[in-house]
Amino acid sequence: MIHSRNLPFVTTLGIFVVAYALCVMQFPNMLSTRVIGNLLTDNAFLGIAAVGMTFVILSGGIDLSIGSVIAFTSVFTAVMVGSLGVHPLIAFAAVLVISTLFGSLMGAMIRYLGIPPFVVTLAGMFLARGAAYLISTESVPISHEMIDAIQGFYFRFPGGGRLTALAMLMLAVFLIGAFVAGRTRFGANVYAIGGSQQSAELMGVPVGSTTVGIYALSGFLSGLAGIAYTLYTSSGYSLATVGVELDAIAAVVIGGTLLTGGVGLVAGTFVGILIQGLIQTYIVFDGTLSSWWTKIVIGVLLFVFIVLQRGIIWYSNRKLAESRLTASAQKS
Amino acid sequence: MSDKNSLLEARGIGKSFLGITALDGVDFTLERGEIHALLGENGAGKSTLIKILTGVYSRDHGNMWLDGAEVTPANVAEAQALGIGTVYQEVNLLENLTVAENLFLGRQPRRFGLIDRREMRRRSQALLSRYGLDIDVDALLSSYSVAVRQIVAIARAVDLSGKVLVLDEPTASLDAHEVEMLFSVLSKLREDGLGIIIITHFLNQVYAVADRVTVLRNGRLVGTKKLAELPRLELISMMLGRELQHITREHQAQEETVASTAEAPIRFSGYGKRGSVAPFDLHIRPGEVVGVAGLLGSGRTETAFLLFGIDRADSGTATVDDRNITLSSPEAAITNGFGFCPEERKTDGIIGDFSVADNIALALQARQGWSKPISSREKAALAESFIKSLDIRPADAERPIKFLSGGNQQKAILARWLATNPRLLILDEPTRGIDIGAHAEILKMIERLCAEGMSLVVISSELEELTAVAHRVIVLSDRRHVAELSGDRLTADNIMQAIASSARMEAAE
Ligand SMILES: Nc1ncnc2c1ncn2[C@@H]1O[C@H](COP(=O)(O)OP(=O)(O)OP(=O)(O)O)[C@@H](O)[C@H]1O
Numbered sequence: 001m002i003h004s005r006n007l008p009f010v011t012t013l014g015i016f017v018v019a020y021a022l023c024v025m026q027f028p029n030m031l032s033t034r035v036i037g038n039l040l041t042d043n044a045f046l047g048i049a050a051v052g053m054t055f056v057i058l059s060g061g062i063d064l065s066i067g068s069v070i071a072f073t074s075v076f077t078a079v080m081v082g083s084l085g086v087h088p089l090i091a092f093a094a095v096l097v098i099s100t101l102f103g104s105l106m107g108a109m110i111r112y113l114g115i116p117p118f119v120v121t122l123a124g125m126f127l128a129r130g131a132a133y134l135i136s137t138e139s140v141p142i143s144h145e146m147i148d149a150i151q152g153f154y155f156r157f158p159g160g161g162r163l164t165a166l167a168m169l170m171l172a173v174f175l176i177g178a179f180v181a182g183r184t185r186f187g188a189n190v191y192a193i194g195g196s197q198q199s200a201e202l203m204g205v206p207v208g209s210t211t212v213g214i215y216a217l218s219g220f221l222s223g224l225a226g227i228a229y230t231l232y233t234s235s236g237y238s239l240a241t242v243g244v245e246l247d248a249i250a251a252v253v254i255g256g257t258l259l260t261g262g263v264g265l266v267a268g269t270f271v272g273i274l275i276q277g278l279i280q281t282y283i284v285f286d287g288t289l290s291s292w293w294t295k296i297v298i299g300v301l302l303f304v305f306i307v308l309q310r311g312i313i314w315y316s317n318r319k320l321a322e323s324r325l326t327a328s329a330q331k332s
Numbered sequence: 333m334s335d336k337n338s339l340l341e342a343r344g345i346g347k348s349f350l351g352i353t354a355l356d357g358v359d360f361t362l363e364r365g366e367i368h369a370l371l372g373e374n375g376a377g378k379s380t381l382i383k384i385l386t387g388v389y390s391r392d393h394g395n396m397w398l399d400g401a402e403v404t405p406a407n408v409a410e411a412q413a414l415g416i417g418t419v420y421q422e423v424n425l426l427e428n429l430t431v432a433e434n435l436f437l438g439r440q441p442r443r444f445g446l447i448d449r450r451e452m453r454r455r456s457q458a459l460l461s462r463y464g465l466d467i468d469v470d471a472l473l474s475s476y477s478v479a480v481r482q483i484v485a486i487a488r489a490v491d492l493s494g495k496v497l498v499l500d501e502p503t504a505s506l507d508a509h510e511v512e513m514l515f516s517v518l519s520k521l522r523e524d525g526l527g528i529i530i531i532t533h534f535l536n537q538v539y540a541v542a543d544r545v546t547v548l549r550n551g552r553l554v555g556t557k558k559l560a561e562l563p564r565l566e567l568i569s570m571m572l573g574r575e576l577q578h579i580t581r582e583h584q585a586q587e588e589t590v591a592s593t594a595e596a597p598i599r600f601s602g603y604g605k606r607g608s609v610a611p612f613d614l615h616i617r618p619g620e621v622v623g624v625a626g627l628l629g630s631g632r633t634e635t636a637f638l639l640f641g642i643d644r645a646d647s648g649t650a651t652v653d654d655r656n657i658t659l660s661s662p663e664a665a666i667t668n669g670f671g672f673c674p675e676e677r678k679t680d681g682i683i684g685d686f687s688v689a690d691n692i693a694l695a696l697q698a699r700q701g702w703s704k705p706i707s708s709r710e711k712a713a714l715a716e717s718f719i720k721s722l723d724i725r726p727a728d729a730e731r732p733i734k735f736l737s738g739g740n741q742q743k744a745i746l747a748r749w750l751a752t753n754p755r756l757l758i759l760d761e762p763t764r765g766i767d768i769g770a771h772a773e774i775l776k777m778i779e780r781l782c783a784e785g786m787s788l789v790v791i792s793s794e795l796e797e798l799t800a801v802a803h804r805v806i807v808l809s810d811r812r813h814v815a816e817l818s819g820d821r822l823t824a825d826n827i828m829q830a831i832a833s834s835a836r837m838e839a840a841e
Pocket residue numbers: 349350352353354372373374375376377378379380381421725726734735736737738739740765767
C-alpha cells in the first residue's frame with residue numbers, strides 16, 4: 001500500500017512518466033540516450049543545489065542565497081584559476097570551505113538569534129551577490145588542463161548519449177542525499193525539526209547543531225553547484241544564476257516536498273528536476289515555442305502541486321477521522 | 333551534600349520567568365523503586381520543576397544529584413543520556429513521522445552507520461505489545477487517535493529511562509483500561525528499581541499507584557508524604573491551602589422548573605450518521621444540563637461532532653425554535669448560537685503568542701464578524717471577569733498565553749466559549765487537566781449559566797462529575813444511545829450498570 005506521505009512523490013513520478021510518453025509520441029527522437037544525457041548535464045548544477053534546498057525545506061526553512069552563492073563560487077573559481085593561476089583543486093577546496101562556512105553562519109543566526117530563515121538567507125543572498133560583483137563584474141573565462149579533462153570525460157551510452165562527469169556528480173549527490181535523508185540520524189532529525197521544532201527539542205533532538213548542519217549542507221552543495229556551473233560554462237560571471245534558488249524551490253515542491261516542512265523525499269526533487277528538464281527539452285524540439293513557456297508550465301505545475309498537497313492533507317485528515325472511528329469500534 | 337541512597341535529589345531549586353517566580357527553594361527527592369506523585373494546583377510549578385530536572389530549562393538556584401553525583405543536564409538529550417525519560421505535558425510527539433520513527437528518534441538502531449529500518453520496526457512492535465498495542469508501526473503517527481499517540485509517547489519515555497521516568501499528566505486522554513495497562517507497566521518498572529515521577533490531577537490514580545507524594549503550591553514546597561499515611565482530605569487541603577467547599581446539589585428544585593417548561597426549543601430527531609453514531613433523539617430545554625456518558629470510543633465525541641456540525645448528519649432533522657436548521661459546518665452551528673469546547677483544546681485551541689485577553693475574545697469576535705472589532709476596553713473587561721471567575725493565574729490579561737501553565741490555558745479556552753454566551757454549549761471533557769479547586773469553580777459556573785437559561789451538553793468520563801452537574805444523562809455504548817437516566821435514577825452506579833448491561837447484551841447477541 002502507498003502510505004499517504006509518499007503520495008505526492010508517486011504522483012510526481014506518474015506525471016513525469018505520462019508527460020515523457022506524450023513527448024515521445026510527438027517526437028520519437030526524445031526517447032534517446034542522447035536527450036537524457038544532455039538533460040542530466042544541463043541540469044546538473046541546479047540538481048545539486050536542489051538537494052541542499054530539499055533538506056532546508058524539509059526542516060521547515062528556506063534558503064534564498066543559493067543562486068548568489070553559485071555566482072560567487074563560479075567567479076571566485078574563475079578568477080583564482082583563470083587570472084591567478086591557482087590549481088583548480090585548491091580553488092575548489094577553498095570555495096567549498098567558504099560556502100560551507102557561509103551556510104553554517106546563516107544556520108547559526110537562524111538558530112541562535114532566532115531570526116527567520118527567510119530574512120537571514122535574503123541577507124545572505126545580497127551579501128554573496130555583492131561579494132561576487134566585488135571580485136569581478138566581467139565574465140571571466142577559465143581554462144586549465146585539468147578542467148578540460150573533467151569536461152571531456154564521459155561514459156558513452158549505447159545510442160550515442162553521454163553520461164558526463166557533471167551528470168555523474170549530480171547523480172552521486174542525489175544518491176548520497178537520499179541516503180542521508182532516509183537512513184541517517186541527521187536525516188531523521190531534519191524531518192523531526194520540520195514536523196515541530198518544539199516537539200523535536202523535547203524529544204532530545206539536537207536542534208541547534210542540526211539547524212547549523214542543514215544550512216552548512218545547503219551552503220556546501222551551493223558551492224559544489226557553483227563548481228559544476230563553472231565547469232559547465234567554462235567561465236565565471238557574477239550576473240549569472242539569478243533566481244536559481246527559485247528554480248530549486250520549484251523542483252523541490254514539484255517533487256512533492258511540503259513547503260511547511262517535515263514531509264518529502266530527495267528522490268522527489270530528482271523527479272522535479274527531470275520534469276523541468278523535460279519541459280525545456282520539449283521546447284527545444286518544438287522549435288517554435290518561446291523558452292518562456294518553461295516558466296509558464298512550471299508555474300502551472302506548482303499550482304497543481306500545491307492544490308494537490310492541500311487535497312492530500314484534507315484526505316489524510318479524513319482518513320484519520322475514519323481510522324479513529326474504526327479503531328474505537330474495534331475497542332468497544 | 334546529597335543523601336547517598338536517593339536516586340534523584342534536588343535541593344533549593346529556584347526559577348523565575350520574566351519576573352514571575354515559578355519555583356522558590358523547592359526540595360525534591362526520588363528514591364529507587366518508588367512511584368512519586370507530584371501534585372499541586374494549576375500553575376503551582378509542577379511542569380517547571382520537571383523541565384528543570386530534565387534539562388529543558390536552566391535553573392536559577394539550587395543543585396541536583398543523580399545517583400549521588402551532581403548533574404546539570406543542559407538539554408533533553410543530555411538528560412536522556414543520563415537515563416531520564418520524560419513525557420511532557422504539551423508534547424504529542426511528531427505527527428509527520430511514523431510510529432517507529434517516533435519511538436526511536438535520536439537512538440535508531442544502526443547497521444554500518446545507516447538506520448536499520450527492519451530492526452527498528454521489530455523493536456517497535458515488541459515495545460508496543462507490552463501495552464497491548466498491535467498497530468502498524470510504519471504508519472504515520474497522525475493516523476492514530478490521541479490515546480494511541482499518548483501510549484506511544486509513554487512507551488518511548490519508558491524505553492528511554494534507564495533510571496528515572498517522568499510522566500506529566502500522562503493519563504489525560506486514556507480510558508480506564510489503558511490507564512490500568514499503564515499502571516501495571518509502572519508497577520513492573522518500580523520492581524526493577526526505576527524511580528518514577530507522575531503528575532496528575534486524578535487523585536484516585538494517585539492513591540492507586542503512587543507511594544509518596546510531593547505537593548507544590550505557588551512555586552513553594554508544601555511537603556512530601558507517604559500516601560499510605562495521608563488521608564485524602566488532608567492531601568486536598570495541602571494542595572489548596574484550604575478546605576474544598578463541597579458542591580451542593582440544588583437540582584431537585586431546578587428539575588421542577590426545567591420540567592415545567594415542557595417545550596424544548598432545540599430538538600434533534602432521528603439524528604445520526606452512518607458509521608459514526610446511530611440515529612438518536614435529543615431534546616434540550618433551556619437551563620438544562622444533559623450529560624453524555626460512555627466509554628472512550630462509544631460515540632461520545634462523535635455525538636458532539638454531529639451536534640456542532642463538524643460531521644454532517646446523514647439522517648434526521650435538527651430544529652431550533654421550530655425552525656429547521658442545517659448544521660453543515662461549525663460556522664453554521666455558531667450562527668445558531670451553539671458553542672463547542674473540544675477535548676483536544678490543549679493542542680488545537682490555543683494561539684500561543686496572543687495574549688490571554690485576545691484568546692478569550694476570539695470566538696466572540698468570530699461570532700460578531702470581523703468587521704465589528706471588539707474594543708480593547710471591552711476585551712480587557714471581558715478578560716478580567718473570566719480571570720476572576722475561573723481563577724486564571726497569573727491574573728494578567730496581557731500575558732501571552734503560551735507562558736501560562738497547561739491547566740490555566742484550558743481555563744482560558746473554556747472562557748473563550750463562555751464569552752460567546754451561547755444558547756447551547758457543548759463541553760467535551762471540560763475539567764481534564766484542571767485542578768481540583770478550579771474544578772469546583774467550573775462546576776459552579778456551569779450551574780450559574782444554566783440558571784441564566786443556557787443549555788449545556790457535557791461529555792465526561794468522570795461519572796461523579798456528571799451526576800453532580802447534569803439533570804439527565806444519556807448513556808452511549810457502541811455508538812448508540814442506549815439509556816437515559818434522570819431524577820433519582822441518576823447515580824454513578826446506574827450509569828456504570830447501563831454501560832455494562834448493554835455491553836453484556838452485545839456479547840450475548
Ligand atoms: N516559559 C514560561 N514563561 C513564562 N512563565 C512561565 C513559563 N512556563 C511556566 N510559567 C509560569 O510558571 C508558573 C508555573 O507553571 P507550571 O507550568 O510549572 O504549572 P503546573 O504546576 O504544571 O500547572 P498545570 O497543572 O496547569 O499544568 C505559572 O505561573 C506559569 O505561568
